[in-house]
Amino acid sequence: MAEEEVKEEKKKGGKGLIILLLVIVILLLVGIGVMAYLLLSQQGASHANGDAAEVHGSAEHGEHGDAADAGHAKNYSPKYKQYEPPSPxxxxxxxxxxxxxxxxxxxxxxxxxxxxxxxxxxxxxxxxxxxxxxxxxxxxxxxxxxxxxxxxxxxxxxxxxxxxxxxxxxxxxxxxxxxxxxxxxxxxxxxxxxx
Missing domain, CATH: 3.30.479.30 (Band 7 domain)
Structure with missing residues (x-):
């Protein structure tokens, strides 16, 4: 009888450990998801506000920078010779x-x-x-x-x-x-x- 109680405690302990590990994994996944959401929303907000730090970058489609933000500076592909952007x-x-x-x-x-x-x-x-x-x-x-x-x-x-x-x-x-x-x-x- 004592052996049966020990076996039951081991089974309960094993189940509890598995449940605890599952809860930790779920919490980690939720935390990673929240962090990813916050990082992506911050990047989107900075691009929407025009806070891009780099004036010269990839613009394969001929897009120009916003004239109000960068003056006459243009965004263009790095395949071209890069020049120091002019001041506004x-x-x-x-x-x-x-x-x-x-x-x-x-x-x-x-x-x-x-x-x-x-x-x-x-x-x-x-x-x-x-x-x-x-x-x-x-x-x-x-x-x-x-x-x-x-x-x-x-x-x-x-x-x-x-x-x-x-x-x-x-x-x-x-x-x-x-x-x-x-x-x-x-x-x-x-x-x-x-x-």
Missing amino acids: EAPPGYFVMDKFVVNFNGDGQAKYLAVDLQFLTYYPQLIADMEHLRPILKNDIQRLLRNQHFNQLSKPEGPDELRAELLQVARHVLEANSIYPELLEDVYMTRFVMQ
């Missing part, structure tokens, strides 16, 4: 190209096209890098200008269409040299003459 109050910088005078298809009304260009960016380091790309830029821009037609350029929207094409050519050169093309904001024609 940074003035624009300009990369000035040599004067272009080319023969073009004047359609019997003009022979020469003269254009002066200035490219706008907020990244001063980009201006220095564009200086190294000047011969490529000059070649590609001259090719574009030589292929223009007087009838197209004389339309009211003609110069604006040319500006868009010039910006695309310059951005293509930047991208071919592992520089994020959207860092080049715009191009301005300070002279546009057809003679």
Whole structure:
């Protein structure tokens, strides 16, 4: 009889230990779930408030940073050359190209096209890098200008269409040299003459 009582106590003790372990495991799982929820909700709140610490990051789809938070700084993929982001109050910088005078298809009304260009960016380091790309830029821009037609350029929207094409050519050169093309904001024609 004493042996039976000892066996029953061992069975009860074993069951109690198993129940205790199950309770501990359940409490641990609940605690891990609560911690995960809190961490994820904090990350979501910081992204919603724009508190992201990194200005340059992955933006494979061409997304730009919020202009109110980062000024003119852009988010872009690390596959491109990384530049120090400009301060929000940074003035624009300009990369000035040599004067272009080319023969073009004047359609019997003009022979020469003269254009002066200035490219706008907020990244001063980009201006220095564009200086190294000047011969490529000059070649590609001259090719574009030589292929223009007087009838197209004389339309009211003609110069604006040319500006868009010039910006695309310059951005293509930047991208071919592992520089994020959207860092080049715009191009301005300070002279546009057809003679």
